[in-house]
Amino acid sequence: MSLDILNQEPIRFLLSFGVVLFLVLNLAAIFTMAERKVSAYIHLRFGPNRVGPRGLLQPAADVFKLFTKENLAPSRADIWVFLAAPIAMFLPAALVWLVVPFAPNAVIADLNVAIVFFIAMTSIGALGLIMAGYGSRSSFSLLGALRGAAQMISYEVPLILSLLGVIMLSGSLSLVDVVNAQAGGFWHWYFLPQLPMFVVFYIAGLAEARRVPFDLPEGESEIVGGFMVEYSGMTWALIQAAEFASMGLISAITVTLFFGGWQPPFEFLDLGNFNWFWFGLKTSILVFTFQWVRWSLPRLRMDQLMDLGWKILVPASLIWLFVTAGAMLLLPSVF
Amino acid sequence: MALALLQAGAQEIGYGTLYIYVGLFLLMVVGFVATTLVLARLIAPSRRGAKVKRANYETGEMTVTDPWRPFPVRYYVFALLFLIFDVEAAFLYPWAVIYRDLGLYGFVEMIIFVLILGVGLAYAWKKGALKWV
Numbered sequence: 426m427s428l429d430i431l432n433q434e435p436i437r438f439l440l441s442f443g444v445v446l447f448l449v450l451n452l453a454a455i456f457t458m459a460e461r462k463v464s465a466y467i468h469l470r471f472g473p474n475r476v477g478p479r480g481l482l483q484p485a486a487d488v489f490k491l492f493t494k495e496n497l498a499p500s501r502a503d504i505w506v507f508l509a510a511p512i513a514m515f516l517p518a519a520l521v522w523l524v525v526p527f528a529p530n531a532v533i534a535d536l537n538v539a540i541v542f543f544i545a546m547t548s549i550g551a552l553g554l555i556m557a558g559y560g561s562r563s564s565f566s567l568l569g570a571l572r573g574a575a576q577m578i579s580y581e582v583p584l585i586l587s588l589l590g591v592i593m594l595s596g597s598l599s600l601v602d603v604v605n606a607q608a609g610g611f612w613h614w615y616f617l618p619q620l621p622m623f624v625v626f627y628i629a630g631l632a633e634a635r636r637v638p639f640d641l642p643e644g645e646s647e648i649v650g651g652f653m654v655e656y657s658g659m660t661w662a663l664i665q666a667a668e669f670a671s672m673g674l675i676s677a678i679t680v681t682l683f684f685g686g687w688q689p690p691f692e693f694l695d696l697g698n699f700n701w702f703w704f705g706l707k708t709s710i711l712v713f714t715f716q717w718v719r720w721s722l723p724r725l726r727m728d729q730l731m732d733l734g735w736k737i738l739v740p741a742s743l744i745w746l747f748v749t750a751g752a753m754l755l756l757p758s759v760f
Numbered sequence: 761m762a763l764a765l766l767q768a769g770a771q772e773i774g775y776g777t778l779y780i781y782v783g784l785f786l787l788m789v790v791g792f793v794a795t796t797l798v799l800a801r802l803i804a805p806s807r808r809g810a811k812v813k814r815a816n817y818e819t820g821e822m823t824v825t826d827p828w829r830p831f832p833v834r835y836y837v838f839a840l841l842f843l844i845f846d847v848e849a850a851f852l853y854p855w856a857v858i859y860r861d862l863g864l865y866g867f868v869e870m871i872i873f874v875l876i877l878g879v880g881l882a883y884a885w886k887k888g889a890l891k892w893v
Contacts, residue, residue, distance in 0.1 A: 438781055442788055495804050496797075500814035501826075512793045519789045523782060534778050534785075541853065542782075563816040567827040575835040578842040585849040592856040654817050659800030663793060728892035731838070735890050739845070739881065743874060750859065754867050 441533040445522045449515075452673040453666035454484035456712065460669070463716040494658035499561060502655065506560030511656075511663040513553030517546040518670035525677055526601050528687050528701040539600040540588055543678060547584070547633055550671065551577035554635075554642060557664070558652035569651020572727065573635070573642030579731060580632035580639070583738035587625040590749045591615050591682050604686035611690040616683040618752075621745045623683045625738050630675040632734070635668065637719035641727060676711035680704065684711075837889040841881070848877055 458473070458481070465472025473480035498507050524539035526532040536542050551574060558570020592598060594615060595606040607614050616623045632639040643651045653664050680686060684707050687700040696702055725733070816823045851873070859866055884890060 434777075438784070442785060445785075446789075446792060492800055492803055493805070495806055496800060497814065499816050500811075501816065508797060511797070512790055515793045516786065516789055520782075520786060523785060534781055536778060536782070561816075562826075562828055564818065564823075564825070564827045567831075571831075571833070571835075575838060579835075579838055582842055582845040582849075585846070586852075589849075589852055589856045592853060593859045596857060596860050598853065598857060649817070649819065658804055659797060663796065731890065731892045735838075735841070735881075736885065740878075743878060746874070747871070750867050750870060753859065754864060 441523075445519055445533070448522060449519045449670045450666065453669040454488070456669040456673060457487070457665070458484050459712070460716055460719075463713065464720050467717075467720040488662070491659055491662040496658040496660055497655075499563060499655050501562045503560045503562065506556050507655075508660065510553050510557035510560055511660050511667070513556055514550060514664055514667040515670075516553070517550045518667045518674055521546045521674055521678070524600055525674075525681060526604050526686055527704055528698055531698070531701065532601055535599060535601050537597075537599045540592065540598045540603075540682075544581070544585055544588075547581065548577075550633070550667075551581075553667075554652050557656070558642075561652070561655040563655050565648045565650070565654045566652050568648050569642045569644065569654070572644075573652060575727075576632060576635075576639060576641060576730060576734075579734040580629045580738075583625050583734060583742050584629035584633060586739065586742035586746065587622045587629065588682065589742075589746050590619045590622040593749055593753060594618065600681050600686070604681060604688060607685040607688050609688075610692055611685065614683065614685040614688070619683060619745070619749070621741055622749075623679075625742045625745075626679060626683070628733075628738060630679060631715065631718065632730075634672045634675045634715075636672060636715055638722045638725050639730060640724060641730060644724070646724075672715055673708065673712060676708045676715065677704075679711055680707040834892065837884070841884060841889070844877065844880065848873075 461483070462472045462480075473483040476482045476486045498504055521543050523534045524532065524536050524542055526535075554573040554577065555570050558566040558568075558573065561567075591603060595603045597603060597606070603615075631637075635642055641651075643653070648654070653661060656664055687704040689695050689700060689703050694703075852870070855862070855866060855870060859870075862869075
Protein backbone atom coordinates (compact mmCIF):
# COMPACT_ATOMS: atom_id res chain seq x y z
CA MET A 426 0.00 0.00 0.00
CA SER A 427 1.06 3.57 -0.55
CA LEU A 428 0.99 4.32 3.13
CA ASP A 429 4.67 5.25 3.12
CA ILE A 430 3.79 8.81 2.27
CA LEU A 431 1.63 9.02 5.39
CA ASN A 432 4.61 8.08 7.53
CA GLN A 433 6.60 11.12 6.49
CA GLU A 434 6.55 13.50 9.38
CA PRO A 435 5.18 16.81 7.98
CA ILE A 436 2.35 15.04 6.16
CA ARG A 437 1.55 12.86 9.14
CA PHE A 438 1.54 15.99 11.29
CA LEU A 439 -0.87 17.89 9.06
CA LEU A 440 -3.09 14.83 8.75
CA SER A 441 -3.21 14.33 12.49
CA PHE A 442 -4.07 18.00 12.96
CA GLY A 443 -7.03 17.47 10.63
CA VAL A 444 -8.01 14.29 12.44
CA VAL A 445 -7.92 15.95 15.85
CA LEU A 446 -9.97 18.95 14.72
CA PHE A 447 -12.45 16.65 12.97
CA LEU A 448 -12.66 14.53 16.10
CA VAL A 449 -13.12 17.42 18.54
CA LEU A 450 -15.73 19.27 16.48
CA ASN A 451 -17.66 16.11 15.69
CA LEU A 452 -17.51 14.94 19.28
CA ALA A 453 -18.99 18.26 20.34
CA ALA A 454 -21.77 17.95 17.77
CA ILE A 455 -22.53 14.30 18.53
CA PHE A 456 -22.47 14.83 22.28
CA THR A 457 -24.83 17.81 22.22
CA MET A 458 -27.20 15.63 20.22
CA ALA A 459 -26.67 12.62 22.52
CA GLU A 460 -27.14 14.83 25.56
CA ARG A 461 -30.52 16.05 24.33
CA LYS A 462 -31.65 12.58 23.26
CA VAL A 463 -30.52 10.90 26.50
CA SER A 464 -32.13 13.60 28.62
CA ALA A 465 -35.31 13.27 26.55
CA TYR A 466 -35.52 9.53 27.02
CA ILE A 467 -34.77 9.85 30.74
CA HIS A 468 -37.62 12.37 30.92
CA LEU A 469 -39.86 10.11 28.76
CA ARG A 470 -39.86 12.68 25.93
CA PHE A 471 -38.81 12.37 22.28
CA GLY A 472 -36.17 15.07 22.16
CA PRO A 473 -35.23 16.79 18.88
CA ASN A 474 -36.86 14.81 16.05
CA ARG A 475 -37.69 17.36 13.33
CA VAL A 476 -34.44 18.05 11.44
CA GLY A 477 -33.40 15.10 9.32
CA PRO A 478 -34.09 11.43 10.11
CA ARG A 479 -34.90 11.12 13.84
CA GLY A 480 -33.55 14.63 14.33
CA LEU A 481 -29.98 13.57 13.57
CA LEU A 482 -29.20 16.74 11.60
CA GLN A 483 -30.08 18.97 14.54
CA PRO A 484 -26.41 19.77 15.43
CA ALA A 485 -25.73 20.90 11.85
CA ALA A 486 -28.73 23.22 11.99
CA ASP A 487 -27.56 24.53 15.36
CA VAL A 488 -24.08 25.32 14.07
CA PHE A 489 -25.53 27.10 11.05
CA LYS A 490 -27.81 29.14 13.29
CA LEU A 491 -25.01 30.06 15.70
CA PHE A 492 -22.75 31.18 12.85
CA THR A 493 -25.34 33.73 11.75
CA LYS A 494 -26.00 35.10 15.24
CA GLU A 495 -24.54 38.40 16.34
CA ASN A 496 -21.48 38.22 18.57
CA LEU A 497 -22.13 40.62 21.41
CA ALA A 498 -19.58 41.69 23.98
CA PRO A 499 -20.56 43.90 26.93
CA SER A 500 -19.38 47.46 26.34
CA ARG A 501 -17.41 47.46 29.59
CA ALA A 502 -15.75 44.08 29.01
CA ASP A 503 -12.02 43.63 28.59
CA ILE A 504 -12.46 42.67 24.97
CA TRP A 505 -9.16 40.82 24.41
CA VAL A 506 -9.47 38.69 27.52
CA PHE A 507 -13.11 38.14 26.65
CA LEU A 508 -12.25 36.86 23.17
CA ALA A 509 -9.19 34.88 24.25
CA ALA A 510 -11.21 32.85 26.77
CA PRO A 511 -12.89 30.55 24.19
CA ILE A 512 -9.45 29.86 22.72
CA ALA A 513 -8.00 28.97 26.12
CA MET A 514 -10.95 26.69 26.82
CA PHE A 515 -10.75 25.01 23.43
CA LEU A 516 -7.01 24.32 23.65
CA PRO A 517 -6.97 21.53 26.27
CA ALA A 518 -9.94 19.78 24.66
CA ALA A 519 -8.01 19.51 21.40
CA LEU A 520 -4.42 19.19 22.54
CA VAL A 521 -4.68 16.21 24.89
CA TRP A 522 -5.84 14.01 22.00
CA LEU A 523 -2.21 14.14 20.84
CA VAL A 524 -1.14 11.66 23.50
CA VAL A 525 -4.16 9.34 23.54
CA PRO A 526 -3.53 5.97 21.86
CA PHE A 527 -6.49 5.16 19.58
CA ALA A 528 -5.36 1.73 18.42
CA PRO A 529 -2.12 -0.30 18.45
CA ASN A 530 0.65 2.02 17.15
CA ALA A 531 -1.89 4.75 16.46
CA VAL A 532 -0.88 7.68 18.61
CA ILE A 533 -0.06 11.11 17.26
CA ALA A 534 2.76 12.01 19.65
CA ASP A 535 3.92 9.34 22.07
CA LEU A 536 5.20 11.73 24.75
CA ASN A 537 6.94 9.90 27.57
CA VAL A 538 5.32 12.28 30.08
CA ALA A 539 1.83 12.03 28.61
CA ILE A 540 0.08 11.88 32.00
CA VAL A 541 1.81 15.06 33.19
CA PHE A 542 0.94 16.65 29.84
CA PHE A 543 -2.73 15.77 30.42
CA ILE A 544 -2.70 17.35 33.89
CA ALA A 545 -0.96 20.48 32.64
CA MET A 546 -3.50 20.91 29.85
CA THR A 547 -6.38 20.47 32.29
CA SER A 548 -5.06 23.45 34.23
CA ILE A 549 -5.28 25.61 31.10
CA GLY A 550 -9.02 24.89 31.07
CA ALA A 551 -9.33 26.46 34.52
CA LEU A 552 -7.43 29.48 33.20
CA GLY A 553 -9.90 29.90 30.34
CA LEU A 554 -12.80 29.79 32.77
CA ILE A 555 -11.30 32.56 34.91
CA MET A 556 -10.54 34.63 31.82
CA ALA A 557 -14.13 34.29 30.61
CA GLY A 558 -15.60 35.23 33.97
CA TYR A 559 -13.27 38.11 34.75
CA GLY A 560 -13.08 39.52 31.25
CA SER A 561 -16.87 39.85 30.98
CA ARG A 562 -16.93 42.35 33.85
CA SER A 563 -20.32 41.18 35.00
CA SER A 564 -21.40 40.10 38.48
CA PHE A 565 -22.77 36.72 37.45
CA SER A 566 -19.69 35.95 35.38
CA LEU A 567 -17.37 36.91 38.19
CA LEU A 568 -19.28 34.71 40.66
CA GLY A 569 -19.08 31.81 38.23
CA ALA A 570 -15.37 32.34 37.66
CA LEU A 571 -14.58 32.49 41.38
CA ARG A 572 -16.53 29.31 42.03
CA GLY A 573 -14.90 27.69 39.05
CA ALA A 574 -11.39 28.61 40.16
CA ALA A 575 -11.97 27.18 43.64
CA GLN A 576 -13.55 24.03 42.24
CA MET A 577 -10.98 23.36 39.54
CA ILE A 578 -7.94 23.74 41.79
CA SER A 579 -9.57 21.72 44.57
CA TYR A 580 -10.44 18.78 42.33
CA GLU A 581 -7.12 18.82 40.58
CA VAL A 582 -5.49 17.47 43.75
CA PRO A 583 -7.51 14.22 43.90
CA LEU A 584 -7.21 13.96 40.11
CA ILE A 585 -3.42 14.06 40.36
CA LEU A 586 -3.21 11.72 43.36
CA SER A 587 -5.59 9.14 41.88
CA LEU A 588 -3.26 8.64 38.92
CA LEU A 589 -0.38 7.52 41.16
CA GLY A 590 -1.65 3.94 41.48
CA VAL A 591 -1.76 3.46 37.72
CA ILE A 592 1.72 4.96 37.33
CA MET A 593 3.12 2.64 40.00
CA LEU A 594 1.57 -0.47 38.43
CA SER A 595 2.60 0.36 34.88
CA GLY A 596 5.92 1.99 35.78
CA SER A 597 5.58 4.63 33.09
CA LEU A 598 4.09 8.06 32.44
CA SER A 599 3.40 7.28 28.78
CA LEU A 600 -0.19 6.39 27.95
CA VAL A 601 1.00 3.91 25.32
CA ASP A 602 2.89 1.96 27.98
CA VAL A 603 -0.09 2.17 30.34
CA VAL A 604 -2.33 0.61 27.69
CA ASN A 605 0.24 -2.04 26.76
CA ALA A 606 0.59 -3.00 30.42
CA GLN A 607 -3.15 -3.81 30.53
CA ALA A 608 -3.03 -6.41 27.76
CA GLY A 609 -4.67 -9.83 28.04
CA GLY A 610 -8.34 -9.63 28.95
CA PHE A 611 -10.44 -7.39 31.13
CA TRP A 612 -9.15 -8.88 34.40
CA HIS A 613 -5.82 -7.17 33.65
CA TRP A 614 -7.39 -3.72 33.41
CA TYR A 615 -6.47 -1.35 36.20
CA PHE A 616 -10.00 -0.59 37.35
CA LEU A 617 -9.99 -3.83 39.34
CA PRO A 618 -6.88 -3.35 41.54
CA GLN A 619 -7.42 0.43 41.49
CA LEU A 620 -11.19 0.56 42.04
CA PRO A 621 -11.12 3.30 44.73
CA MET A 622 -8.66 5.33 42.63
CA PHE A 623 -10.96 4.90 39.63
CA VAL A 624 -13.94 6.21 41.61
CA VAL A 625 -11.88 9.19 42.81
CA PHE A 626 -10.67 9.87 39.27
CA TYR A 627 -14.19 9.58 37.86
CA ILE A 628 -15.62 12.05 40.38
CA ALA A 629 -12.69 14.45 39.97
CA GLY A 630 -13.04 14.11 36.19
CA LEU A 631 -16.71 15.04 36.42
CA ALA A 632 -15.70 18.11 38.41
CA GLU A 633 -12.92 19.06 35.96
CA ALA A 634 -15.35 18.74 33.05
CA ARG A 635 -17.87 20.80 35.11
CA ARG A 636 -20.60 18.21 34.60
CA VAL A 637 -23.76 18.38 36.56
CA PRO A 638 -23.30 17.51 40.18
CA PHE A 639 -20.35 19.93 39.95
CA ASP A 640 -21.67 22.55 37.52
CA LEU A 641 -21.48 25.39 40.06
CA PRO A 642 -19.46 27.70 37.77
CA GLU A 643 -22.33 27.49 35.29
CA GLY A 644 -25.24 27.12 37.73
CA GLU A 645 -28.06 27.74 35.25
CA SER A 646 -30.81 27.97 37.87
CA GLU A 647 -29.00 30.41 40.18
CA ILE A 648 -26.37 32.42 38.29
CA VAL A 649 -27.96 31.89 34.84
CA GLY A 650 -24.92 30.54 33.02
CA GLY A 651 -22.17 31.84 35.27
CA PHE A 652 -18.92 32.54 33.48
CA MET A 653 -20.51 32.35 30.01
CA VAL A 654 -23.54 34.53 30.65
CA GLU A 655 -22.23 37.35 28.41
CA TYR A 656 -21.26 35.17 25.46
CA SER A 657 -23.39 34.84 22.36
CA GLY A 658 -23.17 33.50 18.84
CA MET A 659 -19.97 31.76 17.83
CA THR A 660 -18.01 32.63 20.97
CA TRP A 661 -20.66 30.86 23.02
CA ALA A 662 -20.72 27.95 20.59
CA LEU A 663 -16.96 27.50 20.93
CA ILE A 664 -17.19 27.43 24.73
CA GLN A 665 -19.97 24.85 24.52
CA ALA A 666 -18.00 22.80 22.01
CA ALA A 667 -15.00 22.86 24.33
CA GLU A 668 -17.16 21.73 27.26
CA PHE A 669 -18.63 18.78 25.39
CA ALA A 670 -15.34 17.81 23.79
CA SER A 671 -13.60 17.86 27.17
CA MET A 672 -16.29 15.53 28.49
CA GLY A 673 -15.37 13.10 25.74
CA LEU A 674 -11.71 13.67 26.48
CA ILE A 675 -12.06 12.88 30.19
CA SER A 676 -13.92 9.69 29.26
CA ALA A 677 -11.20 8.73 26.79
CA ILE A 678 -8.47 9.33 29.39
CA THR A 679 -10.41 7.31 31.98
CA VAL A 680 -10.77 4.46 29.50
CA THR A 681 -7.06 4.63 28.67
CA LEU A 682 -5.94 4.60 32.29
CA PHE A 683 -8.42 2.25 33.93
CA PHE A 684 -10.22 0.26 31.20
CA GLY A 685 -7.37 -0.82 29.00
CA GLY A 686 -7.67 1.77 26.23
CA TRP A 687 -8.03 -0.10 22.93
CA GLN A 688 -7.40 -3.51 24.52
CA PRO A 689 -10.28 -5.91 23.74
CA PRO A 690 -12.12 -7.41 26.75
CA PHE A 691 -11.12 -10.93 25.70
CA GLU A 692 -8.06 -11.84 23.73
CA PHE A 693 -9.98 -13.74 21.03
CA LEU A 694 -11.83 -10.49 20.19
CA ASP A 695 -8.61 -8.83 19.04
CA LEU A 696 -9.29 -6.77 15.89
CA GLY A 697 -5.74 -5.73 15.11
CA ASN A 698 -5.60 -2.21 13.68
CA PHE A 699 -9.34 -1.92 14.12
CA ASN A 700 -9.08 -2.11 17.91
CA TRP A 701 -10.10 1.55 17.93
CA PHE A 702 -13.60 0.06 17.89
CA TRP A 703 -13.11 -1.10 21.50
CA PHE A 704 -11.68 2.28 22.46
CA GLY A 705 -14.69 4.07 20.96
CA LEU A 706 -17.17 1.64 22.49
CA LYS A 707 -15.76 1.99 26.01
CA THR A 708 -15.52 5.77 25.70
CA SER A 709 -19.13 5.99 24.50
CA ILE A 710 -20.35 3.89 27.42
CA LEU A 711 -18.47 6.13 29.83
CA VAL A 712 -19.89 9.28 28.20
CA PHE A 713 -23.34 7.75 28.60
CA THR A 714 -22.73 7.31 32.35
CA PHE A 715 -21.71 11.00 32.49
CA GLN A 716 -25.04 11.94 30.94
CA TRP A 717 -26.92 9.51 33.14
CA VAL A 718 -25.35 11.12 36.22
CA ARG A 719 -26.25 14.56 34.90
CA TRP A 720 -29.96 13.79 34.65
CA SER A 721 -30.12 11.90 37.96
CA LEU A 722 -28.26 13.97 40.54
CA PRO A 723 -28.92 17.46 41.91
CA ARG A 724 -26.22 20.13 42.04
CA LEU A 725 -23.95 20.20 45.09
CA ARG A 726 -23.72 23.21 47.38
CA MET A 727 -20.36 25.00 47.45
CA ASP A 728 -19.36 23.84 50.95
CA GLN A 729 -20.45 20.27 50.17
CA LEU A 730 -18.34 20.41 47.05
CA MET A 731 -15.25 21.50 48.98
CA ASP A 732 -15.84 18.93 51.73
CA LEU A 733 -16.18 16.12 49.20
CA GLY A 734 -12.95 17.12 47.50
CA TRP A 735 -10.67 17.76 50.44
CA LYS A 736 -12.10 15.57 53.20
CA ILE A 737 -13.10 12.46 51.28
CA LEU A 738 -11.37 12.22 47.90
CA VAL A 739 -7.88 13.38 48.92
CA PRO A 740 -7.59 11.11 52.02
CA ALA A 741 -9.14 8.20 50.10
CA SER A 742 -6.59 8.45 47.30
CA LEU A 743 -3.71 8.80 49.79
CA ILE A 744 -4.89 5.68 51.66
CA TRP A 745 -5.18 3.67 48.46
CA LEU A 746 -1.71 4.87 47.51
CA PHE A 747 -0.43 3.21 50.70
CA VAL A 748 -2.43 0.05 50.00
CA THR A 749 -1.11 -0.20 46.44
CA ALA A 750 2.47 0.42 47.51
CA GLY A 751 2.21 -2.16 50.33
CA ALA A 752 0.56 -4.75 48.12
CA MET A 753 3.20 -4.34 45.41
CA LEU A 754 5.88 -4.80 48.08
CA LEU A 755 4.33 -7.84 49.76
CA LEU A 756 2.93 -9.61 46.70
CA PRO A 757 5.37 -8.85 43.89
CA SER A 758 4.21 -11.94 41.99
CA VAL A 759 0.63 -10.69 41.62
CA PHE A 760 1.27 -7.15 40.43
CA MET B 761 -8.18 7.14 10.36
CA ALA B 762 -6.24 4.70 12.46
CA LEU B 763 -3.94 3.90 9.56
CA ALA B 764 -3.07 7.53 8.97
CA LEU B 765 -1.90 7.86 12.53
CA LEU B 766 0.45 4.88 12.42
CA GLN B 767 3.73 6.03 13.80
CA ALA B 768 6.87 5.70 11.78
CA GLY B 769 8.60 4.23 14.82
CA ALA B 770 9.52 6.02 17.98
CA GLN B 771 13.24 6.27 17.36
CA GLU B 772 12.80 7.96 13.99
CA ILE B 773 11.28 11.05 15.59
CA GLY B 774 13.74 12.89 17.75
CA TYR B 775 12.74 13.71 21.30
CA GLY B 776 12.97 17.48 20.81
CA THR B 777 11.15 17.31 17.47
CA LEU B 778 8.16 15.78 19.23
CA TYR B 779 7.84 18.80 21.47
CA ILE B 780 8.26 21.19 18.56
CA TYR B 781 5.30 19.38 16.97
CA VAL B 782 3.26 19.76 20.15
CA GLY B 783 4.07 23.47 20.24
CA LEU B 784 3.20 23.87 16.55
CA PHE B 785 -0.01 21.97 17.13
CA LEU B 786 -0.89 24.36 19.95
CA LEU B 787 -0.36 27.39 17.71
CA MET B 788 -2.41 25.79 14.94
CA VAL B 789 -5.34 25.10 17.26
CA VAL B 790 -5.18 28.71 18.50
CA GLY B 791 -5.11 29.85 14.88
CA PHE B 792 -8.08 27.66 14.00
CA VAL B 793 -10.25 29.00 16.85
CA ALA B 794 -9.23 32.61 16.10
CA THR B 795 -10.07 32.10 12.41
CA THR B 796 -13.47 30.72 13.36
CA LEU B 797 -14.12 33.79 15.50
CA VAL B 798 -13.09 36.17 12.71
CA LEU B 799 -15.21 34.23 10.22
CA ALA B 800 -18.21 34.42 12.51
CA ARG B 801 -17.61 38.16 12.89
CA LEU B 802 -17.70 38.51 9.08
CA ILE B 803 -20.78 36.35 8.56
CA ALA B 804 -22.87 37.37 11.53
CA PRO B 805 -24.86 40.60 11.48
CA SER B 806 -23.62 43.43 13.65
CA ARG B 807 -25.86 46.42 14.32
CA ARG B 808 -25.19 49.24 16.69
CA GLY B 809 -28.57 49.40 18.41
CA ALA B 810 -29.29 51.16 21.67
CA LYS B 811 -26.66 51.64 24.34
CA VAL B 812 -28.34 49.15 26.70
CA LYS B 813 -27.86 46.47 24.06
CA ARG B 814 -24.26 46.12 25.18
CA ALA B 815 -25.04 46.47 28.86
CA ASN B 816 -24.25 43.63 31.24
CA TYR B 817 -26.82 40.96 31.85
CA GLU B 818 -28.27 41.50 35.32
CA THR B 819 -31.63 39.71 35.01
CA GLY B 820 -33.20 42.83 33.53
CA GLU B 821 -31.92 45.40 36.03
CA MET B 822 -29.42 48.14 35.33
CA THR B 823 -25.95 47.43 36.72
CA VAL B 824 -25.44 49.24 40.02
CA THR B 825 -22.00 48.16 41.14
CA ASP B 826 -18.88 47.44 39.17
CA PRO B 827 -17.83 43.82 39.66
CA TRP B 828 -14.19 44.90 39.26
CA ARG B 829 -13.77 46.10 42.80
CA PRO B 830 -11.98 44.55 45.78
CA PHE B 831 -13.74 41.37 46.75
CA PRO B 832 -12.87 38.77 49.41
CA VAL B 833 -11.21 35.70 47.92
CA ARG B 834 -12.58 32.96 50.13
CA TYR B 835 -10.43 30.18 48.89
CA TYR B 836 -6.89 31.47 49.22
CA VAL B 837 -6.23 28.82 51.87
CA PHE B 838 -7.38 26.19 49.39
CA ALA B 839 -5.05 27.72 46.84
CA LEU B 840 -2.14 27.39 49.28
CA LEU B 841 -3.05 23.76 50.01
CA PHE B 842 -3.37 23.11 46.28
CA LEU B 843 0.12 24.49 45.77
CA ILE B 844 1.52 22.16 48.45
CA PHE B 845 -0.16 19.07 47.02
CA ASP B 846 0.79 20.01 43.49
CA VAL B 847 4.45 20.18 44.46
CA GLU B 848 4.00 16.93 46.35
CA ALA B 849 2.75 15.34 43.14
CA ALA B 850 5.82 16.64 41.31
CA PHE B 851 7.90 14.61 43.78
CA LEU B 852 5.60 11.57 43.89
CA TYR B 853 5.33 11.03 40.13
CA PRO B 854 9.00 10.19 39.51
CA TRP B 855 8.93 8.06 42.65
CA ALA B 856 5.87 6.16 41.39
CA VAL B 857 7.52 5.47 38.02
CA ILE B 858 10.51 3.66 39.56
CA TYR B 859 8.71 2.28 42.63
CA ARG B 860 9.16 -1.34 41.46
CA ASP B 861 12.93 -0.97 41.63
CA LEU B 862 13.03 0.94 44.90
CA GLY B 863 11.42 -1.75 47.03
CA LEU B 864 11.17 -1.38 50.80
CA TYR B 865 13.44 1.68 50.84
CA GLY B 866 11.11 3.57 48.53
CA PHE B 867 8.06 2.47 50.50
CA VAL B 868 9.43 3.82 53.82
CA GLU B 869 10.60 7.04 52.18
CA MET B 870 7.17 7.61 50.67
CA ILE B 871 5.38 6.90 53.98
CA ILE B 872 7.49 9.52 55.76
CA PHE B 873 7.00 12.04 52.96
CA VAL B 874 3.24 11.60 52.67
CA LEU B 875 2.75 11.44 56.44
CA ILE B 876 4.36 14.86 56.89
CA LEU B 877 1.96 16.28 54.30
CA GLY B 878 -0.92 14.32 55.79
CA VAL B 879 -0.20 15.89 59.17
CA GLY B 880 -0.28 19.27 57.47
CA LEU B 881 -3.65 18.49 55.91
CA ALA B 882 -5.01 17.22 59.25
CA TYR B 883 -3.77 20.42 60.94
CA ALA B 884 -5.45 22.61 58.32
CA TRP B 885 -8.60 20.53 58.71
CA LYS B 886 -8.58 20.89 62.53
CA LYS B 887 -7.91 24.64 62.33
CA GLY B 888 -10.99 25.00 60.17
CA ALA B 889 -9.10 26.08 57.04
CA LEU B 890 -11.09 23.58 54.97
CA LYS B 891 -14.39 25.15 56.01
CA TRP B 892 -16.06 27.11 53.25
CA VAL B 893 -17.71 30.20 54.70
